[in-house]
Amino acid sequence: MKSNIYNWFFLILRRDLLIASRRSSTYITPLIFFLIVISFFPIALSPDQEFLRSLAPGVIWIAALLSSLLAIETIFSEDFRDGTLDEFFISNDPSFVLVFAKVLCHWLVTGFPILIASIISSLILYLPFNSLMPMICSLILGTFFMSLLGAIGAALSLGKSAILSAIIVLPFSIPTLLMGTAAVASAIDYQDYSGFLLIMGAMLAIGIPGLCLLTVEAILLNYE
Amino acid sequence: MLPKLKVSNLSCTRAGNLLFNNLNFEVNAGQNIEIIGSNGSGKTTLLRILLGLIHIGKGDMEWLDNKDNYNQFRDMECFYQGHSLGIKNLLSAEENLRLSSFSFGVSEEKIHSSLDRVGIERHSALASELSVGQKKRISIARWLLKDFGIYFIDEPFSALDDEASNLIEEIIEELNKKGASFVITGHRPSNVVSSQINLDHEV
Numbered sequence: 469m470k471s472n473i474y475n476w477f478f479l480i481l482r483r484d485l486l487i488a489s490r491r492s493s494t495y496i497t498p499l500i501f502f503l504i505v506i507s508f509f510p511i512a513l514s515p516d517q518e519f520l521r522s523l524a525p526g527v528i529w530i531a532a533l534l535s536s537l538l539a540i541e542t543i544f545s546e547d548f549r550d551g552t553l554d555e556f557f558i559s560n561d562p563s564f565v566l567v568f569a570k571v572l573c574h575w576l577v578t579g580f581p582i583l584i585a586s587i588i589s590s591l592i593l594y595l596p597f598n599s600l601m602p603m604i605c606s607l608i609l610g611t612f613f614m615s616l617l618g619a620i621g622a623a624l625s626l627g628k629s630a631i632l633s634a635i636i637v638l639p640f641s642i643p644t645l646l647m648g649t650a651a652v653a654s655a656i657d658y659q660d661y662s663g664f665l666l667i668m669g670a671m672l673a674i675g676i677p678g679l680c681l682l683t684v685e686a687i688l689l690n691y692e
Numbered sequence: 693m694l695p696k697l698k699v700s701n702l703s704c705t706r707a708g709n710l711l712f713n714n715l716n717f718e719v720n721a722g723q724n725i726e727i728i729g730s731n732g733s734g735k736t737t738l739l740r741i742l743l744g745l746i747h748i749g750k751g752d753m754e755w756l757d758n759k760d761n762y763n764q765f766r767d768m769e770c771f772y773q774g775h776s777l778g779i780k781n782l783l784s785a786e787e788n789l790r791l792s793s794f795s796f797g798v799s800e801e802k803i804h805s806s807l808d809r810v811g812i813e814r815h816s817a818l819a820s821e822l823s824v825g826q827k828k829r830i831s832i833a834r835w836l837l838k839d840f841g842i843y844f845i846d847e848p849f850s851a852l853d854d855e856a857s858n859l860i861e862e863i864i865e866e867l868n869k870k871g872a873s874f875v876i877t878g879h880r881p882s883n884v885v886s887s888q889i890n891l892d893h894e895v
Binding site for chain 1: 693740743744746747748754772774775776777778779780782783787791792793794796818
């Protein structure tokens, strides 16, 4: 039977989610890391409410970026080592689907827990209630974009040092960081934040096809 | 009958070393090719060139006597098993079969009968609880999922006891009768009926 793209997509997603669910560290580590980083700020700087509120957008976003990249290099390295990637590349189905399924799975197991943790951290940092919505929206868009970026880093650093992918990716996360913090900060000041979210959405819309295709090429560099 | 795969004048140089030069062979339906060579003689490289995973070989590869058919053929008919078996430790034996990229359209009964055939008793046991030899048996069970045309197997006989080696020989013979061909590698000739290519002597 000829396989079609949807079958492929769900096969990869099902398999990766099943493996992730059996290795609890994949989704617990980013969550705990995020909460620990956030809770250091009131301890180290000052518990002052106004002060923390002004820091909150930046702090939450930096913590989210770092924790979403915490285990990014594993996204392809295991499949590369155990030969599963070879099997994908022998079958002639579009590798784009493979990359997108893997990125989506990575986002579901790291980005999604971070979203939940960000709600808790908004209490720790006295973030006003009206900025909760833009924070969650910008984090959904931003962490998914980070997973896409991270996939390229992971593909380029296949078989090399684990920290390399984070070093490749972090400089490119600056636009996401700027837009994300600006959206939350404007909401705190009761200003219109929709423009920032629209730009993040546009970045994601270009990023999904563009970065996935680049990632395929980056993986193929290892097959030469 | 046309050969399934015809290789002519295939050469490969890697990192300045000539691995093999002017290889010529044909893979016919129901016949096997065994690639013999010491470590580093280019056995795995040859398999990966044939499969189109790497593109460093010079020469001609014709599939079903039709160069244009190559990609489609690879998609429909080829099975590849590398050194690392593609078995996930955190999946059970049956899940490893069910969620493999070779398992589209394969029924549950087929999955279980394949595992029974290779002697895996606990189908729901995680692969991490199994020994290396048993993992190898799971990977052999995947050969039986569908009727593939050519099987490319990298060192099928390593890390196996006599019983498992006999099992592989039996399965290869069985699949040969259905018209499938095997291209296998090894350090020394096995008991499988095949024509042999010795890479140590080719250079």
